[in-house]
Amino acid sequence: MSIFGVILFTSVIFTSCGESKKEESEDTKSEVSDSNSGSDKWTELASKAGISPEDVAKAIEIGTKMGDCYKLESKPGAMDSEMTEECDPLMKEYEGYCKEKFGTDEYSGDNPNSKKVEAFREIMFDTRNEAAKAKQK
Secondary structure, three states, X not given: OOHHHHHHHHHHHHHHOOOOOOOOOHHHHHHHHHHHOOOOHHHHHHHXXXXXXXXXXXXXXXHHHHHHHEEOOOOOOOOOOEEOHHHHHXXXXXXXXXXXHHOOOOOOOOOHXXXXXXXXXXXXXXXXXXXXXXXXX
C-alpha cells in the first residue's frame, strides 16, 4: 500500500470518528506523498518493526507538520540544520504518542518496543525533511 493510500485511509477513519483535520495544506501533503510514492519503504519498515498503518500515518502527520519548523542544511554536509522552538510541541506529541502506543519513547534500546519507536522516528524525520524541501521550492 502506498503512503498516499495509508494517509487517505487514516483520514477517512479519523474524519468518520469526528477527529480534527490535519492542519497542513493539501499541497504539502501531496508533495510529501508524491516524493514517497512508488516505494514500499514505509510499508516494509513498518512491517519489520511491527508498527501499524495508523502509527505510520501518525509519524507522517507529525513529520509533515515539522517541515514548517525545520531549517534545512545550507549545503550538503554543512551540518547546520536545526529544528526551531516551534517544533517542541510536535516533539512532545511524538514522545507522548510513542509512550502511549509502545510503552516507551526510547529509540536506541534492543527491545521490540524501542525498535517500533526507532521506525516511527525514521518515518517522522524523513517526512519532515521531505516537507521542508517541498516548502523550500
